């Protein structure tokens with residue numbers, strides 16, 4: 238079953254701001270990354286899913302329930318972590334977690350306690366005295382503690398240190414194994430590459446790319462920076478039919494992009510030349526993303 242379905246969703250704030258004709262689906266058990274630069278429309282899309290915004294046109298559903306008309310019913314199955322958490326400051330973390338549990342009618346706090354341990358959180362502090370990362374951890378506990386079927390996480394690792402980011406990635410893998418459907422907006426490409434089955438990229442309110450795990454395989458691509466000992470070999474490599482993305486004449490260096498299957502061909506060719514050094518740079522989703530936003534080539538979709 239489709240867990241989240243967004244169909245031609247549009248909210249025009251004027252001056253080309255808002256979201257326009259957004260469509261994508263997230264299946265049950267799928268982890269879906271939502272990537273885009275600041276102001277691209279990620280939060281606006283997510284706020285529609287939460288039932289906070291009425292669509293101008295198009296619609297979105299979660300578990301076949303309409304996000305605008307049936308948001309109360311959806312809430313029972315949903316965990317939400319907002320990008321900017323506005324907590325009541327005069328509470329401790331423990332009070333807030335208990336309050337959130339009570340609002341949901343949740344009595345079993347086993348999962349909340351597990352999450353507190355996993356993220357090494359001391360929730361007894363006053364929220365107003367908590368660091369950004371601590372508040373984020375409280376938000377994570379509140380989003381996951383009732384074991385929801387659907388999770389919507391807006392920039393979930395904001396404020397978390399690298400160790401805690403890796404704990405978070407572990408949590409996402411655990412939830413995925415349990416069959417949860419997760420929508421996660423992020424700027425952290427490694428996180429998306431390492432956790433998501435599919436992703437959508439949004440720019441200026443419009444989807445520019447939707448990829449599934451098959452498309453991810455295109456990133457089984459490597460980039461090598463090769464330095465030659467002499468000008469002849471440096472010139473000759475440029476005529477061998479490889480994709481050369483950069484040339485540095487002064488240092489006799491070229492940057493070659495190859496599919497992983499071409500590696501033997503490259504080694505054979507280089508074995509006949511005088512090479513000073515070979516340095517591998519993995520072609521990552523980040524390269525793809527940055528190139529896309531710079532409007533450069535590498536459009537693999």
Ligand SMILES: Nc1ncnc2c1ncn2[C@@H]1O[C@H](COP(=O)(O)OP(=O)(O)OP(=O)(O)O)[C@@H](O)[C@H]1O
Pocket residue numbers: 250254255273274275276277278279280281282320
């Ligand atoms: N209520 C509103 N009225 C007018 N414009 C709005 C409103 N809400 C959002 N916008 C504009 O819509 C665009 C999309 O904003 P949105 O917050 O969805 O982006 P985002 O991708 O979540 O960005 P960020 O990564 O910075 O959080 C922005 O230009 C924003 O200024």
